[in-house]
Amino acid sequence: MASLAQSQIERLEAQGCTADDWSAVALDGATDLARIRRVHFAGVVAVGSNDGSICVDGAQLPCGLYDATLVDCVIGSNVRVANIGSAIVRYEIGDGALIQNVAAMTAEDGATFGAGTEVETVNEAGGRVVRLTPLLSAQTAYLQAFRRHAEPLRRALTAIIDADVNAARRTRGVVGAHARVVHCGKLCNVMVGPYAVVRGAALLAHGTILSSAEHPTLVGDGVQAKHFVIAEGAQVEGGALLDKVYIGQACRVGKQFSAENSLFFANAELFHGEAVAVFAGPYAVTHHKGTLLIAAGLSFYNAGSGTNMSNHMYKLGPVHQGVFERGVKTGSFAYVLHETHVGAFSVIIGKHYANINTPDLPFSYIHESEGRSEIVPGMNLFSVGTVRDGEKWPKRDGRKVRTPRDRISFGVFTPYTVEKMRAGRAALLRLNDATPKDKAVVHYGGVSIKRLLFKNCSRYYAQAITRYLYGRVLDRIDAAATARAWADVQQALRPAGALRDPFAWTDVGGLLLPVERLRRLEDDITAGRYASLVAVDEAFSAIAAQYEQDEWDYVCAAFAAEFGTAPHELTREQAEQVLVAFDAASAALHGKIADDSRKEFDAFAKIGFGLEMTDDERAAEFAAVRGSAETNAVVQRLAAEQAAMVEQLHQRRARLAQF
Structure with missing residues (x-):
């Protein structure tokens, strides 16, 4: 970098450029002055080489600085900055970056870019605060939110997080190498990671957008986010509204989803609905309008349309919370009154006005009957959906970074x-x-169980x-x-x-x-x-x-x-008995799961098919649209597994016979 010669200053001025102090402006020796037009420089500004071009909206446009005000900025090599409404203030812009058609980008000296933000998760009234940092994981967030029992532990975590927050404090913001910020409103105290794409965002303030070459992050049209961290590979678009929120790696957020004081870790999918004070471990899914998730800890969760939770008894404020252990699903228009603690892989159907407390009854159906909450323990063990869950999650892990931040079982x-x-x-x-x-019915954990089910x-x-x-x-x-x-x-x-x-x-x-x-x-x-x-x-x-x-x-x-x-x-003979018992238990469970999958092809499934057709035509149309039990991939895989179980039984018997 070198200060400008008088001839260079005169040329820039001839191209519509001005400066508060030309002596505070430095250029790389290879900088093409023809590519700096109508730019005002204020404070200390350094500009790198600007050869090459960048693709903008399908057009190849030259690198350089055009129609912008730059205040205390460092511009890398092969950067394009154009059409800045107000100014870019205190930013370091990495090599190959693009900033165009942006209302304003400002960073305050000493900003932490969302780090240190206190997120009042799980309990809307407070008490389970998680502080954001760019390196937050599901596990370190869990320690902050759910391990509040020991003051020495809280103090130690606070000291560790203080150090991370101070490490995030900077005199300038950063737009990383090859990042793109285009067609946006105001950005204030926002860190933009390398290869990130920020396109059409309405307002971003006090946040960090992590990104990488392996998995670029997208923040898209109409997004308004304040006090946030968005992790690598996430896609946040479609007018999403975020305030005091963490979005984890490979999450997808959009279609006007609204969230505040919430944390969503890896692979969450969040559309249309609303979340308040939610701690969502990996694979939380809500796709529908009218869904309110509030004051809850959950993971591997799926919300049906219109799911609603209540944390307010209109006494001491919104102090109640719910825990939905991994794999819980709520059906359409399910209502759950907090306090709640639901066992893993359970399904909740209907409206529940009692406080459900069934952590030791996993794989259950909790349904509403005549205004009463009833439970059938263990019924979800036989659902083909539970089998699909265990298979689909590893396949749907969208994280492409070298080091996934959340550890997932x-x-x-x-x-x-x-x-x-x-x-x-x-x-x-x-x-x-x-x-x-x-006695026909027993009350247990806020729900009713029929005695004959025990x-x-x-x-x-x-x-x-x-x-x-x-x-x-x-x-x-x-x-x-x-x-x-x-x-x-x-x-x-x-x-x-x-x-x-x-x-x-x-x-x-x-x-x-x-x-x-x-x-x-x-x-x-x-x-x-x-x-x-x-x-x-x-x-x-x-x-x-x-x-x-x-x-x-x-x-x-x-x-x-x-x-x-x-x-x-175990003796060898006892091992043979184990094999026989295992085969019987496996066959029983697997058979019920297979039967459950075949129900999807029963007569009821054909009700909406074959309008004004004969029975044969209805069957043909159903087969054309849905297939059959003989062609369905899930049903056939279950059948193949059943055959494989028989073969495995023979192999194991032969192996045991060797001893």
């Missing part, structure tokens, strides 16, 4: 959900023993528990196929013994882990062993890497508790 049947089923089965059996035969539903859980535990043991035996003696197989079935309490598991923002590992991490944070959120996230990554070992410790403990024998104590 995708499994449906895990130590977390299986232990919930064990607790639910025990509760149902206790209720069965304690309930008189003349034994059946406890059997549903028992089948799923057996299938999971036996299946994991047989998988280990398969892995030890090269063993020469049964004693070697038994050795492979021993637990690592790393956990004092392998039964206690928790879900930390989408990551499943033993409770004691979480508590150890909290102790380390309190002791000052981590200096940044990055270091805390690395610790979570280390825990996630131990999942398989920890799961096996759980399987060994639960197997012994269920069947009276530890896996490594």
